Amino acid sequence: MIEVKQLAHVCIFAHDLEATRSFYRDVLGLDTQFNFLRDGKIFGFYLNCGGRSHVEVFRKDGTSYSEINQINHFCLEVEDIDAAIAHIKSKGIDVTAKKHACDDTYQAWIRDPNGVKIELFEYTDKSAQFVGGDRIADW
Secondary structure (H helix, E strand, O other), X not given: OOOOOOOOEEEEEEOOHHHHXXXXXXXXXXXXXXXXXXOOEEEEEEEXXXXXXXXXEXXXXXXXXXXXXXXXXXXXXXXXXXXXXXXXXXXXXXXXXXXXXXXXXXXXXXXXXXXXXXXXXXXXXXXXXXXXXXXXXXX
16 A cells, blocks of 8 residues: 655756746745756756655657647645736736635635646635535536
């Protein structure tokens, strides 16, 4: 039996490493944990998402997101979704309005410079992730 404790990382490809690093640092506050080097040059990096969770980024020229790629999105829990939305807007990034989801969480959505979808999540005391219970999807 395998016991999964948490998301370790999500790997994404980027056509512009520094634009991607800046987005995740300046918009979402994720600092670089370490870089991957090859021939003395950075070709990827790990971003710290808190605890032992990370986003792994590798340069891949010509990369573009499409609905047929394996990773549809990844989700980041935030402390205060209203503050997160305000901060993201202040950076000139498009963000959806806050939505109360069927699992009793609040969510909003953005995209990184490569088009990768990112869900921002704020849990409530009634969130299905903690209290259980089937929920009817409303999308």
